[in-house]
Amino acid sequence: MLLLATLFIMVGFLCLYLTQISSLVLYRMFLNIILIAMFLVGLYVLASMVFIIQILKGKKMNAFQSRMIKSSMTMIYPNILNVCGMMGIDKDKVRKVFSDINNQLILSKTYHIDPQHILILIPHCLQKKECPHKITAEITNCKRCGLCDIDNLIRLQEKYPVKLFVATGGTIARKIVRETQPKAVIAVACERDLSSGIQEIRGIPVIGIVNERPEGPCINARVSTGRIEACIQYLQGEGES
Template sequence: MLDRELGSEWEGEDINSVEETIDEGKGLFLSLSFLVILLFSVSTAFIWYMIKPRLIGISPYLYTMGGIAAGIFIFYTLLKFTVTVLSVIIGKNLLPFLNINSPGIVILICQYAIKIGKTFGISIDRIGNSFVHFNNSLMRVIKKGSRNERLLVLLPRCIQNSKCKQRVAEDINNCKDCGKCVITEFKALSKEYRFHINVATGGSLARKVVYKLRPSSILAVACERELVSGIQDTGSIRVFAIPNLRPEGPCKNTTVDMDKVRDAIKFIYDNETENLSLDDKVSGAIVGAGARG
């Protein structure tokens, strides 16, 4: 019998095989993304080759216009992703008018990258960790820090000590500062920087909090699986996320590197990050961070 309540992302998994800490660079995600784009291009060319005779038979004009439309779509998709990757590598938004802060294409590629990675025996957690490294670097490129940020910090409930009886999910101030988990430190930071902090008991609740508060930035702590799944719901909100540490496995007594948290908050508010890139200091993005961990 399990001694914890697993989040939906962990149901059916062997929690004993889960790595406590993962630190995967952006390279894994970028390599898998290249394979996704290659397969997409080949598949599109093959489909077009197969339907070409029928389109010509119906109308040469339809064939021409369809080819132009398909070409424009493919070109725009590849251009946007290429510019996004180059912007992350260089550290500057190369073509602002492309609106690379809209994560749609990156999210779609990530979904297929995970599927391809699984066929090669690469864990979801490693791919997710690589993706959130990439995402954080992208968030850094999109917008610089500001002291006027409306920051929401989302924490999973598993970050609270499992023996604690305080209802911190209802109100973070219910924490008695016993020091047995990092919630005490988050409380202190929230008073210093005046941001809202929420310990969510599920992804749906986290989304409700985001909708209600409408923050300009989110700092999320969760496992890689929750971070990746939740990023689909962030929209245009800038989100940084830090994967949790799992000394006892997922969804129980998790913790987080508070140095990374402090550095991320400094960047979000005023871009003062002690000369350390978010790629090295912070790992990835997502509203679903409020889920069970």
């Protein structure tokens, strides 16, 4: 983001230089317009970057600052991913930062949502690969052996009457959201699925929790149920997550 802002400012100064050496009135006017536009965009990006740094440090944002961060991330995030792809940088690191910024924006607000209106979406890879009792169609198929985190998640559902569903992909996740009509979502997934889901689900808060993958991607993943419970409590209005 800092690189992009610097680029805008450099282009602006270049336009300023051209206005000084050009004798054509229309050309100068055109370059002045570009100069002003580049300056405003650069200022906007720099201000957004300052707000993002503040929110990552845990500072609260007002409504204007939150909207500014969201709009700038919508504009810049895809471009940052493209640059990372060209430079061979791990995109998941950028996706993780995007998810963290989104979470901090949500946690900077106050909510009072009944637990029955909170949807928890989890990936099927949280279940042990060797388990014969598949939960993709119905999570109650779990036999509660405790070898994976599914048992703990069902315990959370019993403690708080939240909606708990297994999503095998983005299409299924969107379908579940449409059918259940939640007022908030707590999503567990890898960085890529989280970032795309956060962007696709509009109008309600979506807290993203990156799963742990000690055995590699998409196999025997883990998640902190304590963190999920803290998010439930926060969305209910019971303190900080």
